[in-house]
Amino acid sequence: MATIFYARVSTVDQNIEHQQMQAAAAGFKIDRVVADHGVSGVSTLFADRPNGRRLFDMLRAGDTLLVRWVDRLGRNYSDVRDTIQEFMRRGVLIRTVINGLTFDGATKDPMQQAVRDALIGFLAAAAQANAEAIKEAQRGGIALAKAKQGETKYRGRKPSYTRGEFATVCDMLSQSAGIGSIAKVTGLSRQAIYRIKDDPAGAEAVLISWSDQPATAR
Template sequence: MDEVLADYGASGVKFRLAERPEGRRLFDKHRSGDTLVVRRLDRLGRSYQDVVDCMRHFVRGGVIVRTVINNMTFDGATTDPVQQAVRDAMIAFLAATAQAQAEATKIAQQAGIAAAKDDPRKYAGRKPSYRRAAVEAVRGLLLQGQGASAIAKATRLSRQTVVRIQQDSGTVEQALARWGM
């Protein structure tokens, strides 16, 4: 029976496949003779070690792994040591490529954020969850002596936002100015 497992919740950069919910299901479901079809091997993980460990687990368990993009098939059927070495070298190469790509993406992302922060017209920080009217309402209620929880309920802001407005009014004003609110 064909079944599609999609892993949207956790990052392959931060978590090994076996630590992700759908990854655990993948390990639990596949038995000898099953075929696992993946878009590319890097969908199994973004670290070299994770991809290699996953592939070893599946191949040793008799699972056939096929890639859609490269149209490659990896299995444990061969007993020829040379073919096994070539298979393992190809897996290692694809796993190393996946990790290199993840690292390059992370570096490029960090550089982009740093460049955007250098030009305040491009990076205004995270958009505040409040507007000027809400800030004024919070300040008015604070002057009346109301507590943060009651103010949060009345203004539909989180309690933490009310506390931030109360304790760090300078940052609140800067955020409102940057976003033109």
């Protein structure tokens, strides 16, 4: 039985290495890695992604689909819920690196099914809620950057983080990862991570002022 690790990154300067590092550090043995690059988890359904679609053909009953967290499957409540349920119907085990959760469709006990399905629904809803919170920070950052442009042409110090690193920090913060863990994965200083955590709109505004490219929905 194979374990396939699925990774998704939503910006061109992100990579999947930190997701693989987390899986390896947690002790997972991966037979194959499948990834979608530059794909939004908000606007692109799982089955509409090139490699998301492939997984429905690749995975067989008894195989395991491993993801860092359910938000890698998507950030749309209905899509995440339906994707997990469909894989379970096919006999595929879904596991997460964070917290080591396992979703198995084998149980026939109605109480166990109810608890499992409620947890799936909660996590799918959390994935969408986190995406909406990030988009709100992005909107605030854009508004702040525009306001500053109207006041002065001085952009301040160039940010120490890239767009991809900013997205990774936001992702990991949304899953309650520790500052030290985020620093290890991204290579950023703890001070930079705290600045993003404490003022995501301001951090976004700095990126925009230097790149003039607002973030995309993830």
